[in-house]
Amino acid sequence: MAKLEQVGSAVPLVRASGISKHFGEGDTRVDALVNVSIEVFPGQVVALLGPSGSGKSTLLNVIGCILDPSEGKLELDGDLVYDNRWLRSDLRRLRLDKIGFIFQFHNLLPFLDAKDNVALVLQLAGADSRSARVRAVELLDYLEVGNRKDSLPSKLSGGEAQRVAIARALANKPRIILADEPTAALDSVRAGIVMDLLRKLAAEQDAAVIAVTHDDKIFDRFDHMYHLRDGRLDGNGGA
Template sequence: MRDDSHRVIVDISGVAKHYGEGETRVDALRNLDLTVHAGEVVALLGPSGSGKTTLLNIIGCIIEPSTGQVSLDGELVYDNRWLRSDLRRLRLDKIGFIFQAHNLLPFLNAADNVALVLQLAGKPRAQAQARAQELLDYLEVGHRARAMPALLSGGEAQRVAIARALANSPRIILADEPTAALDSKRAGIVMDLLRKLAEEQDACIIAVTHDEKILDRFDRLFHLRDGRLENDNGDLK
């Protein structure tokens, strides 16, 4: 069950997103409210075109809402306009991304894929490499640190991708179909890892998924249809 004493990490109020105007206007999100707490692992569900990816991208500060407020880790970052001038830095500091395809750079080994994020954030190479090895060890793929992505199994590559998402110790981890390319066993392992990370890092995980075999791993399910939440308080545990 959700512990409401946990700090709010993602707080969205009255968020809407539309494209175009007049007869060509498309409402991707309509006056949506969403609150996610530290330690929670939640899913965004719904048919294609329901607004799941749009919502994930707004939380990730990739897409600008049309209206509303967005607070991330206690900071109001959007209030009918961006309140931060450097969104790239905001993403580096607060948000980790995990995708269906691991998107590892094929010309860098596993450790270098993780360390690159830290170096982009201004960390010295030696410090970045040490942190990368620490994360890979934590995710039990430290022995594959020097392996190139093409030589990693699907499960290993996804763990490296998770390590990369965690490099800067983000409080918000956004996952887009993180288990779609994995079999049931590996999907369960990845979700168990994400839950462990949420609890130990005091972070929240928000995942878009169609993967029915992992739904019991989430604290709450948010169902979207036509840009609206159908229900948003169905605790599973």
């Protein structure tokens, strides 16, 4: 697997180069992404902005290895994983090890309590049940929802549920965190708290956070903003 050349003092955790993605062919062809290139470095929190249908979610899905690009290169944590074809056969394991997902609606499993929602990811990665639960409680305590560890998601407030979801995303210490509208279901106060938390995590764990958002109340929390329009990058924004 190709190794990236260092840029300055750091290697980008995410480097997408010339990524294009189209759906359909001929008259029905839709270009969702056209020659998009982005880089996200450790500790950075970046936003993908743009109107509906601009390609934000498509780009997030490509970076999350759940959608095949039509062409381009994708490097994650220094590993070239896509070069006009996937270079890794086990994308599930790649996601489990390197990527944490945070959803618009927390997407916690409703039949598991907060602690087990987090522990599940650890167990999927091979941890035994006991150590997974211990680590899950540590994470919940770190995110200040340890007191709700035995609560089912239906008993949690929106902010609490989103923190548990963040704990789940962080369980395997991924270096890349992809967030799809992470504050859409929260009020402005809780949205600010969640974003501050993501910034803190990015800084402390040397991770990269890429968030799709429409929420202008939290724009000031991003280090960098990529604007997409009709599948193309619309120049670089700033924090």
